[in-house]
Amino acid sequence: MTADIDSVKELIVERAKELYSRGLFSTSGGNISARIHDTIVMTPRRASEGGWKINVQDLAVCDLEGNIIEKGRGPSIDLDLHLAAYNALPAKGAIHSHHPLPSAFAFAGVPLVAQEGGEWRGLDKIPLIPYAPPGSTELVAHLTEGFRQLRERFEKHGYGIVLMKKHGAFIVGKDVDFAIRAYDRLLEASLLVVLQKIIQL
Numbered sequence: 001m002t003a004d005i006d007s008v009k010e011l012i013v014e015r016a017k018e019l020y021s022r023g024l025f026s027t028s029g030g031n032i033s034a035r036i037h038d039t040i041v042m043t044p045r046r047a048s049e050g051g052w053k054i055n056v057q058d059l060a061v062c063d064l065e066g067n068i069i070e071k072g073r074g075p076s077i078d079l080d081l082h083l084a085a086y087n088a089l090p091a092k093g094a095i096h097s098h099h100p101l102p103s104a105f106a107f108a109g110v111p112l113v114a115q116e117g118g119e120w121r122g123l124d125k126i127p128l129i130p131y132a133p134p135g136s137t138e139l140v141a142h143l144t145e146g147f148r149q150l151r152e153r154f155e156k157h158g159y160g161i162v163l164m165k166k167h168g169a170f171i172v173g174k175d176v177d178f179a180i181r182a183y184d185r186l187l188e189a190s191l192l193v194v195l196q197k198i199i200q201l
Contacts (some may be wrong), residue, residue: 002040007057008034015176016043017094023143024183027051029168030097031076034176035086038064042188045074057110060198078139083116085172088147089154095183096167101190106163112190125153126186143170 016032019025027049033042046059060075062068066083068075076082078096083093097103105112111128127146132138143162149161158174159182171185173179 004036004043006056007100008036009059009061012041012043013054013056015180016047016054017052018167019180020048023127024097024187028098028099028195029084030095031078031081031097032096032176032179035092035094037067040064040082041087042075042079042093044147045076046073047076075165077135080135080137081143081170083167084161085147085170088144089151089160089172091154091160091172091179093173093179095171095179096168097171097183099187100155100186101194102163102169103167105108109165112163112193113201118155126161126163128165131167134167139164139167143199147172171181177189 001187005091012034012150016025019032025048029048031043031047033040040062042060042062044060045057047054058073060068060072060079060080061070061120062075064083064086066079081096085091106128109128112126123133127149129142132142143164146162147160150162152159154172158178160172161182162170164170171179171183171186173182
């Protein structure tokens with residue numbers, strides 16, 4: 001079990017730095033986690049400061065109830081959102097992002113409607129949950145309900161995406177890399193909708 005957690009820690013550090021290098025994470029926030037059995041490994045608080053210069057010793061490890069097993073630098077303020085996602089869906093990877101493209105829809109309170117097909121069918125029905133302050137129990141409740149609506153889609157397609165009004169996006173996948181692929185597709189879909197609206201002006 002310890003060896004498994006160590007390998008997941010290395011994966012999380014590697015993927016977080018990759019997301020930053022690709023411009024998908026910024027220095028203003030975001031976090032990524034993975035579930036292994038009944039344990040969650042997550043990027044620490046303020047991980048984005050200084051350009052995501054984190055290592056495996058910084059990561060937080062907890063159980064599905066949020067009890068800290070390894071504190072590292074302390075879990076992100078968004079730990080409860082990750083717990084809500086893992087308790088609502090059988091996901092193994094989760095990403096929270098403030099990327100401007102999907103966040104623009106979230107801040108405007110406009111549902112993101114994008115026609116997708118094949119493996120990514122379902123991006124035309126991304127829930128937009130009501131606003132609640134970051135770190136609040138209300139936000140956790142809204143996100144939990146959003147992911148419960150996606151259970152059938154997750155079981156069929158292996159991913160789920162929720163937009164949080166005036167906040168950002170939350171993406172889960174059947175594993176960490178699949179969550180990242182879903183995040184990529186979300187950005188492509190967001191850009192496509194924006195470009196379509198510009199062309200139609």
